[in-house]
Amino acid sequence: MPGLFDGTRFQRPVTCEVCEKPMAECQCPRDASGTVLLPNQQTAVIRMEKRPGGKVVTVAEGLDPKASDMEGLLKKLKVRCAAGGTVEKGRMEVQGDHRQVVGEVLRGEGYRVKVR
Numbered sequence: 001m002p003g004l005f006d007g008t009r010f011q012r013p014v015t016c017e018v019c020e021k022p023m024a025e026c027q028c029p030r031d032a033s034g035t036v037l038l039p040n041q042q043t044a045v046i047r048m049e050k051r052p053g054g055k056v057v058t059v060a061e062g063l064d065p066k067a068s069d070m071e072g073l074l075k076k077l078k079v080r081c082a083a084g085g086t087v088e089k090g091r092m093e094v095q096g097d098h099r100q101v102v103g104e105v106l107r108g109e110g111y112r113v114k115v116r
């Protein structure tokens with residue numbers, strides 16, 4: 001029961017320190033260690049990669065895979081770029097050179113962005 005041990009050495013914070021909601025209702029993104037990691041504390045590095053055969057992909061990396069909804073972000077990127085893409089090894093890839101659009105979308109989601 002929250003507050004049961006208030007004032008004793010068993011007291012635990014029962015509200016999130018960021019959104020100040022009860023922990024059970026907190027939706028703040030957290031990394032693997034349980035630390036709150038908001039989009040504006042993360043930097044996506046966006047660059048283009050050439051693949052054998054001359055294809056290019058836009059790569060966005062550097063986001064925390066647990067504190068970020070990579071699959072959800074990729075869906076938005078695919079719609080905005082009208083291109084296919086995947087999430088692989090903690091990075092997002094979109095087919096073609098869409099660095100500017102990928103940067104805009106991620107910035108719109110609150111992330112810091114570096115376009116290479």
Ligand SMILES: [Zn+2]
Binds near residue numbers: 016017020021027028
């Ligand atoms: Zn929270």
